[in-house]
Amino acid sequence: MPNSFHDQVITILPKLRVQALALTRNRAAAEDLVQDAVCNALSAQASFIPGTNFPAWMHRILRNRFISNLRKRRDTTDIDDVPASTFATEAPHEDRLALKDLGKAMTRLPADQREALVMVVVQGMSYEALAEATDCAVGTAKSRVFRARRQLEAWLIGDTPERSDDRAAAARASMLSRALDAQIADARRGHRVA
Amino acid sequence: MTGANDRPPGERSQPGSTGRRKVDSAFDLWLQRGLHKIFDDVANEPVPDELRKLIEDDREA
Numbered sequence: 001m002p003n004s005f006h007d008q009v010i011t012i013l014p015k016l017r018v019q020a021l022a023l024t025r026n027r028a029a030a031e032d033l034v035q036d037a038v039c040n041a042l043s044a045q046a047s048f049i050p051g052t053n054f055p056a057w058m059h060r061i062l063r064n065r066f067i068s069n070l071r072k073r074r075d076t077t078d079i080d081d082v083p084a085s086t087f088a089t090e091a092p093h094e095d096r097l098a099l100k101d102l103g104k105a106m107t108r109l110p111a112d113q114r115e116a117l118v119m120v121v122v123q124g125m126s127y128e129a130l131a132e133a134t135d136c137a138v139g140t141a142k143s144r145v146f147r148a149r150r151q152l153e154a155w156l157i158g159d160t161p162e163r164s165d166d167r168a169a170a171a172r173a174s175m176l177s178r179a180l181d182a183q184i185a186d187a188r189r190g191h192r193v194a
Numbered sequence: 195m196t197g198a199n200d201r202p203p204g205e206r207s208q209p210g211s212t213g214r215r216k217v218d219s220a221f222d223l224w225l226q227r228g229l230h231k232i233f234d235d236v237a238n239e240p241v242p243d244e245l246r247k248l249i250e251d252d253r254e255a
Contacts, residue, residue: 006253013245014237021236030236035245042252102228121226122233153221 005045008054009038015055015123016062022118023066025107033069037062059133063115098156105155109148116144117152 016037020030041048041061048057106114112134119125119133131141 004253006249009249010241010246013241017239018233018237021233027236031242035248038245038248042249098224099228099231102225103232106229106232118229118233122229122237149222149225152225153218157217157221 005048005050009041009058012055012058013038016058018118018122019059019062019115020066022115023063023111025114033062033066036069037065040065053129053132056129056132059119060135063134066111101156102152105152108155109151113144113148113151116141117148120145 013034016034017030020033020037021027024030024033037058041058044061048054109117116130116134119130120127125133127138127141127145130145131138134141136144
Protein backbone atom coordinates (compact mmCIF):
# COMPACT_ATOMS: atom_id res chain seq x y z
CA MET A 1 0.00 0.00 0.00
CA PRO A 2 1.67 3.26 -1.11
CA ASN A 3 2.09 6.04 1.48
CA SER A 4 1.61 3.65 4.36
CA PHE A 5 3.11 4.61 7.69
CA HIS A 6 6.23 2.56 6.91
CA ASP A 7 6.63 4.08 3.44
CA GLN A 8 6.49 7.52 4.98
CA VAL A 9 9.20 6.54 7.48
CA ILE A 10 11.46 5.33 4.66
CA THR A 11 10.79 8.45 2.59
CA ILE A 12 11.72 10.83 5.37
CA LEU A 13 14.97 9.06 6.36
CA PRO A 14 17.29 11.36 4.34
CA LYS A 15 15.80 14.43 6.04
CA LEU A 16 16.05 12.80 9.45
CA ARG A 17 19.73 12.11 8.80
CA VAL A 18 20.39 15.73 7.97
CA GLN A 19 18.53 16.88 11.09
CA ALA A 20 20.41 14.32 13.20
CA LEU A 21 23.80 15.41 11.87
CA ALA A 22 22.92 19.04 12.46
CA LEU A 23 22.05 18.23 16.06
CA THR A 24 24.81 15.76 16.95
CA ARG A 25 27.66 17.06 14.74
CA ASN A 26 28.85 13.49 14.45
CA ARG A 27 28.01 10.99 11.70
CA ALA A 28 28.05 7.89 13.87
CA ALA A 29 25.95 9.57 16.55
CA ALA A 30 23.59 10.83 13.84
CA GLU A 31 23.06 7.30 12.50
CA ASP A 32 22.36 6.05 16.03
CA LEU A 33 19.95 8.91 16.64
CA VAL A 34 18.02 8.21 13.42
CA GLN A 35 17.77 4.53 14.34
CA ASP A 36 16.56 5.38 17.86
CA ALA A 37 14.00 7.83 16.47
CA VAL A 38 12.71 5.25 13.98
CA CYS A 39 12.36 2.70 16.81
CA ASN A 40 10.41 5.25 18.85
CA ALA A 41 8.21 6.11 15.87
CA LEU A 42 7.45 2.46 15.14
CA SER A 43 6.53 1.90 18.77
CA ALA A 44 4.31 4.99 18.79
CA GLN A 45 2.73 4.57 15.34
CA ALA A 46 -0.70 4.04 16.88
CA SER A 47 -0.53 7.59 18.23
CA PHE A 48 0.03 9.12 14.77
CA ILE A 49 -3.21 10.44 13.31
CA PRO A 50 -3.31 9.72 9.54
CA GLY A 51 -3.71 12.86 7.49
CA THR A 52 -1.83 15.02 9.97
CA ASN A 53 1.70 16.33 9.36
CA PHE A 54 3.86 13.20 9.35
CA PRO A 55 7.22 14.96 8.72
CA ALA A 56 6.65 17.31 11.67
CA TRP A 57 5.67 14.36 13.89
CA MET A 58 8.80 12.45 12.88
CA HIS A 59 11.16 15.43 13.26
CA ARG A 60 9.75 16.05 16.75
CA ILE A 61 10.37 12.43 17.74
CA LEU A 62 13.99 12.68 16.61
CA ARG A 63 14.46 16.00 18.38
CA ASN A 64 12.94 14.71 21.63
CA ARG A 65 15.16 11.65 21.47
CA PHE A 66 18.22 13.88 20.98
CA ILE A 67 17.26 15.97 24.00
CA SER A 68 16.60 12.86 26.05
CA ASN A 69 20.00 11.37 25.08
CA LEU A 70 21.66 14.68 25.86
CA ARG A 71 20.21 14.71 29.36
CA LYS A 72 21.41 11.17 29.99
CA ARG A 73 24.94 11.93 28.80
CA ARG A 74 25.33 15.37 30.32
CA ASP A 75 26.91 13.96 33.46
CA THR A 76 29.71 12.23 31.61
CA THR A 77 30.18 13.97 28.25
CA ASP A 78 30.85 17.52 27.20
CA ILE A 79 28.56 17.85 24.19
CA ASP A 80 30.53 20.85 22.94
CA ASP A 81 33.77 18.92 22.94
CA VAL A 82 33.38 17.71 19.38
CA PRO A 83 36.23 17.60 16.86
CA ALA A 84 36.12 20.37 14.29
CA SER A 85 36.45 17.73 11.58
CA THR A 86 32.88 16.61 12.21
CA PHE A 87 31.57 18.44 9.17
CA ALA A 88 34.64 17.74 7.02
CA THR A 89 33.89 17.64 3.31
CA GLU A 90 35.63 16.50 0.14
CA ALA A 91 35.26 19.79 -1.74
CA PRO A 92 37.70 19.72 -4.65
CA HIS A 93 38.41 23.41 -5.36
CA GLU A 94 39.96 26.39 -3.68
CA ASP A 95 36.82 26.85 -1.62
CA ARG A 96 37.84 23.83 0.48
CA LEU A 97 39.40 26.14 3.03
CA ALA A 98 36.30 28.31 3.27
CA LEU A 99 34.10 25.23 3.59
CA LYS A 100 36.36 23.94 6.34
CA ASP A 101 35.85 27.25 8.13
CA LEU A 102 32.10 26.89 7.66
CA GLY A 103 32.19 23.35 9.06
CA LYS A 104 34.11 24.55 12.11
CA ALA A 105 31.81 27.51 12.63
CA MET A 106 28.74 25.25 12.39
CA THR A 107 30.05 23.12 15.25
CA ARG A 108 30.22 26.24 17.41
CA LEU A 109 26.59 27.24 16.92
CA PRO A 110 24.01 26.22 19.56
CA ALA A 111 22.27 22.98 18.52
CA ASP A 112 18.84 24.58 18.10
CA GLN A 113 20.20 27.30 15.80
CA ARG A 114 22.25 24.81 13.79
CA GLU A 115 19.23 22.55 13.38
CA ALA A 116 16.98 25.46 12.35
CA LEU A 117 19.45 26.82 9.79
CA VAL A 118 20.01 23.42 8.19
CA MET A 119 16.31 22.56 8.03
CA VAL A 120 15.49 25.86 6.33
CA VAL A 121 18.53 26.28 4.08
CA VAL A 122 19.35 22.66 3.19
CA GLN A 123 15.89 21.09 3.37
CA GLY A 124 13.98 24.13 2.12
CA MET A 125 11.57 24.00 5.05
CA SER A 126 9.29 26.99 5.64
CA TYR A 127 9.43 28.78 9.00
CA GLU A 128 5.93 27.47 9.75
CA ALA A 129 7.00 23.88 9.06
CA LEU A 130 10.18 24.38 11.10
CA ALA A 131 8.12 25.69 14.01
CA GLU A 132 5.83 22.65 13.87
CA ALA A 133 8.75 20.22 13.53
CA THR A 134 10.65 21.72 16.45
CA ASP A 135 7.63 22.45 18.61
CA CYS A 136 8.14 26.19 18.92
CA ALA A 137 6.50 29.45 17.84
CA VAL A 138 7.06 30.66 14.26
CA GLY A 139 8.79 33.75 15.63
CA THR A 140 11.21 31.57 17.58
CA ALA A 141 11.95 29.50 14.47
CA LYS A 142 12.66 32.66 12.44
CA SER A 143 14.82 34.05 15.20
CA ARG A 144 16.92 30.88 15.43
CA VAL A 145 17.64 30.91 11.70
CA PHE A 146 18.37 34.63 11.72
CA ARG A 147 20.74 34.41 14.70
CA ALA A 148 22.56 31.41 13.23
CA ARG A 149 23.07 33.13 9.89
CA ARG A 150 24.15 36.35 11.60
CA GLN A 151 26.60 34.55 13.88
CA LEU A 152 28.16 32.62 10.99
CA GLU A 153 28.58 35.84 9.04
CA ALA A 154 30.26 37.46 12.03
CA TRP A 155 32.66 34.53 12.46
CA LEU A 156 33.38 33.89 8.80
CA ILE A 157 33.50 37.37 7.35
CA GLY A 158 35.05 38.81 10.46
CA ASP A 159 32.29 41.01 11.76
CA THR A 160 28.72 42.12 11.21
CA PRO A 161 28.15 44.09 8.02
CA GLU A 162 27.77 47.37 9.91
CA ARG A 163 31.53 47.44 10.29
CA SER A 164 32.14 47.71 6.60
CA ASP A 165 35.26 49.76 7.28
CA ASP A 166 36.94 46.68 8.62
CA ARG A 167 39.58 45.74 6.07
CA ALA A 168 39.61 42.08 6.98
CA ALA A 169 35.84 41.90 6.64
CA ALA A 170 35.97 43.59 3.26
CA ALA A 171 38.74 41.28 2.09
CA ARG A 172 36.87 38.16 3.17
CA ALA A 173 33.63 39.40 1.65
CA SER A 174 35.50 40.00 -1.57
CA MET A 175 36.97 36.49 -1.39
CA LEU A 176 33.50 35.01 -0.88
CA SER A 177 32.17 37.05 -3.74
CA ARG A 178 34.96 35.88 -6.08
CA ALA A 179 34.44 32.26 -5.04
CA LEU A 180 30.74 32.66 -5.72
CA ASP A 181 31.33 34.25 -9.13
CA ALA A 182 33.62 31.35 -10.03
CA GLN A 183 30.99 28.83 -8.95
CA ILE A 184 28.29 30.60 -10.95
CA ALA A 185 30.57 30.71 -14.00
CA ASP A 186 31.29 26.97 -13.58
CA ALA A 187 27.60 26.22 -13.30
CA ARG A 188 26.84 28.24 -16.45
CA ARG A 189 29.60 26.44 -18.37
CA GLY A 190 28.14 23.14 -17.14
CA HIS A 191 24.68 24.11 -18.38
CA ARG A 192 26.06 25.02 -21.80
CA VAL A 193 27.85 21.70 -22.10
CA ALA A 194 24.70 19.87 -21.00
CA MET B 195 15.84 43.15 13.42
CA THR B 196 12.59 44.25 11.88
CA GLY B 197 11.96 42.22 8.81
CA ALA B 198 15.52 40.98 8.65
CA ASN B 199 14.50 37.44 9.48
CA ASP B 200 11.33 37.28 7.43
CA ARG B 201 12.93 35.46 4.56
CA PRO B 202 15.13 32.38 4.62
CA PRO B 203 18.82 33.03 3.93
CA GLY B 204 19.32 33.14 0.18
CA GLU B 205 16.13 35.12 -0.33
CA ARG B 206 17.13 38.23 1.59
CA SER B 207 16.52 41.67 0.18
CA GLN B 208 16.91 44.17 2.96
CA PRO B 209 16.93 47.92 2.78
CA GLY B 210 20.33 49.46 3.28
CA SER B 211 23.45 50.27 1.39
CA THR B 212 24.13 48.57 -1.91
CA GLY B 213 27.45 47.34 -0.54
CA ARG B 214 25.84 45.71 2.45
CA ARG B 215 23.16 44.08 0.31
CA LYS B 216 25.83 42.71 -2.00
CA VAL B 217 27.79 41.25 0.91
CA ASP B 218 24.59 39.83 2.46
CA SER B 219 23.46 38.34 -0.81
CA ALA B 220 26.89 36.88 -1.64
CA PHE B 221 27.21 35.47 1.86
CA ASP B 222 23.72 33.92 1.79
CA LEU B 223 24.35 32.24 -1.55
CA TRP B 224 27.74 31.02 -0.42
CA LEU B 225 26.25 29.75 2.85
CA GLN B 226 23.48 27.93 1.01
CA ARG B 227 25.94 26.21 -1.34
CA GLY B 228 28.36 25.43 1.48
CA LEU B 229 25.69 23.84 3.66
CA HIS B 230 24.44 21.78 0.73
CA LYS B 231 28.00 20.55 0.10
CA ILE B 232 28.33 19.54 3.73
CA PHE B 233 24.92 17.92 4.20
CA ASP B 234 23.82 16.60 0.79
CA ASP B 235 26.20 13.63 0.91
CA VAL B 236 24.67 12.54 4.19
CA ALA B 237 21.14 12.81 2.83
CA ASN B 238 22.05 10.83 -0.28
CA GLU B 239 23.71 7.90 1.48
CA PRO B 240 21.85 4.58 1.07
CA VAL B 241 19.66 3.45 3.95
CA PRO B 242 21.67 1.03 6.14
CA ASP B 243 20.42 -2.57 5.79
CA GLU B 244 19.86 -2.86 9.52
CA LEU B 245 17.55 0.14 9.55
CA ARG B 246 15.65 -0.96 6.45
CA LYS B 247 15.20 -4.43 7.99
CA LEU B 248 13.90 -2.86 11.20
CA ILE B 249 11.21 -0.97 9.26
CA GLU B 250 10.30 -3.88 6.98
CA ASP B 251 10.09 -6.33 9.90
CA ASP B 252 7.72 -3.97 11.69
CA ARG B 253 5.61 -3.60 8.53
CA GLU B 254 5.18 -7.36 8.32
CA ALA B 255 4.49 -7.82 12.03
